[in-house]
Amino acid sequence: MTEISPAPYDFRTAEPRWQAEWERAGAFDVPDVPPADRPKYYVLEMFPYPSGQLHMGHVRNYTLGDVVARYKRARGYSVLHPMGWDAFGLPAENAARERGVHPRIWTLDNIATMRGTLKRLGFSFNWDREIATCLPDYYGKQQKLFLDMLQAGLVERRESWVNWDPVDHTVLANEQVVDGCGWRSGALIEKKQLSQWFLRITKFAPDLLDGLSHLPRWPDRVRTMQERWIGRSVGARVRFALHSPPAGFDTDLDSVEVFTTRPDTLFGMAFIAVAADHPLAARVAQTNPEAAAFIAECRRLGTSEEAIETAEKRGFDTGLRVSHPFAPDQTFPVWIANFVLMEYGTGAIFGCPCGDQRDLDFAHAYHLPFRPVVLPPGEDATNFTITGKAWDGDGTLFNSGFLDGLDTVQAKAEAITRLEGMGVGRGVVNWRLRDWGISRQRYWGCPIPVIHCASCGAVPVPDDQLPVVLPEDVTFDRPGNPLEHHPTWKHVACPRCGADATRETDTFDTFVDSSWYFTRFTAPHAAAPTVRAAADGWLPVDQYIGGIEHAILHLLYARFFTRAMRETGHVGLDEPFDGLFTQGMVNHESYRDADGSWLYPDEVERRGDGAVRRDTGMPVTVGRVEKMSKSKRNTVAPVAIIERFGADTARWFVLSDSPPDRDMEWTEAGVSGAARFLQRLFRTVRTVAETVPDVAARPETLSDAADTLRRITHRTIASVGDALDGFAINVAVARLHELTSALADSERTAGQDGMDFARREAARTLCLLTAPMVPHQAEEMLSILEPGQAPAVQRAWPETDPALLVARQVTIAIQIMGKLRATIDAPPDAPAADILAQAEAEPNIARLLDGRKIVKRIHVPNRIVNFVIAG
């Protein structure tokens, strides 16, 4: 077959060529301290875990970030846009156990592979700043931060319950416990107390909550999620004395303290309930086997997720009784209840069945008597009762002694005043947020830089002995933490007294690694963890981009860590992320074979409404469109797309159609559509380059066609800029389609006055406006259009001519009673009287107005005329 038309744009040669050129020129490098001559802009995408291969979610995430970075650079900002690796974590250890490859080798190999893919996608990263959290260069600095926080009182060591897998000899996170069994071993999980390190995030709870209101550029839902996670609630702690406790009861257990948000309902009390893990429950269990059995059952149930949802209220009457603080002659039973959480408040509640559905259910289950104390508005005290549904709203107190007649708000205040006066309670603010347990019994993490000495206790590793480096020669042939098994690593002299001592063998939760990487990026090679001029100069991150799955933990930990780093003098700010954008997922159809097994998209061919196997032609069931995942095999490999269509096509497609914050569907048709458009764009610009003479200055006279094209060009500059500013990248893509079509159509009017100038302007503008999205092709087009001149990465975003932003003619809609009846064309900003006259004269309008009385004439300049008529 003979090729008549010129060769299309060849991404295979152009993409590597431009990537090499950008790298040679250091186009994306910035200094550690932002230059003073221009504003700074820090664009960051959440760094990836090096799992092996880049996936489409990454491509979408990093393409969005790259568009922002390149756009802001063109807009005159000094842009910091770094990339690194969240490189510690369990999958590396699993690979070691399953395949015998060392976690370090596995991780670094994966990084090499994924870095290669990122480079092929042409992202404008400042690669000199690359960091990997698994390298001592990084985690050693993290150890220093930890020690400074320890010094500052932001770290604590205390006993804590963990999920213990007795087969794997390891601690499991809650999500690794499935129905009470280890996800990997299947063993029945035990609750075990271990001495663990905690970061005192609760110290910052009020500040972390308040700070949310100063983050207007965060999505509302993320702020709401964090708000609920921090969970501030106002109430009271009330101490109930045990009524004649049994002989031999410890004195510190002679009362029960509860937290309540409803001290106003104390007179409605029916019982006290404590959590199964409450010290009082444990004390009762010592002498009461039935209680012990009930507690054991609660713990078993507590780990199963489904059970919590459906579990009915169950309890165990301890036989103990407490006195009512306001009516000491009345006593109430103390129960152990399965619905009371040890982790929240004091691990004990007072039950008020009339005002709390859970308490009501419990009272019904065990036939505990109670009386209503809050009268809802509009109810009559003489016949008001609570039966199936508790009233937890506001109202007027009754049956409540000195609180009678007060409303809920007054009664709360009065109850607290009385409790405080009696010394049995006080108003408190309670937080749902817990301190952050960071100890993990793992090898592939940052060693906690502490040495345990029999006489000196937990001793910080001195600065001159940092970093504490992970030993290389570890084995994974038996369960448990390889650091624990290592023959020599943990044995050291105590830095304080010189006696034999042992290293801490726990490592940090990997969320610690990702809590400050954005700060390290500002001075990634510094000897100290941070350089203040760099950190304070570049931070906060102006635009952070990542998945919604990190809405709570990562973002909250990072906000906390920044505050902790401020307290220890490492940075000078509180909030690390000024703007946050959460992008949607990349979905794909899923396919199943006749035997039910999943098929990769490669193995399937779409035929009309259905699909068949490529190899056998047998029909395939097309399943739901859902998130790309290995298990469903509905994945498309970025490398395969790059090889077939090029990086720019992949980039263009993930930016088209769907708004970035929504899920998008990856389709074959969509990719080829993107590839087709890019080829058309290339042909269109090349035609201009080859057939239109370069015109330096704007000609004196412009034909209508040239003037129109120029107006389209300038409106596109404005609208693409607006769209990018608002993260409406799909809209920017649509506007670029329009300009491309207009330029292609202009071949018909080529040669008219000013057309050469207008077409070259449009072509150059297209190159510059598409450069953030499809940078390689934009460079290639620009180099053909304007050979020997500066590349797109060095050029400024085009300027608009305000005179060209108004249309030469506007179409005005003419309505009668709000219904569209005609349109007229008019010059922009024409006098209202002219427009109204023209509107009334329009034939269809004149016909419909004939014989009617016009009550009112609405005129919105350049937009609409509306006639309101009588009758």
Added chain:
RNA sequence: GCGAGCUUGGCGGAAUGGUAGACGCACGAGACUUAAAAUCUUGCGCCCGCAAGGGCGUGCGGGUUCGAGUCCCGCAGCUCGCACCA
């Protein structure tokens, strides 16, 4: 249960309270071609009508307004998050 978000053609989606459906995908018709692909032209919410034009239409029911996809009230459905948080 609580909270947030969403609901617009066959599909993805666009729309400062002012012509609903930009742009794209899919589909139809035509040109080029021996043919196909590619490319180009063109049509495309539903209904009535030859047309001009008209009726209906942004999940459902109300309201505010000259005018509502957009604002307000109520309801339904979907998605996500949290969840016995006292």
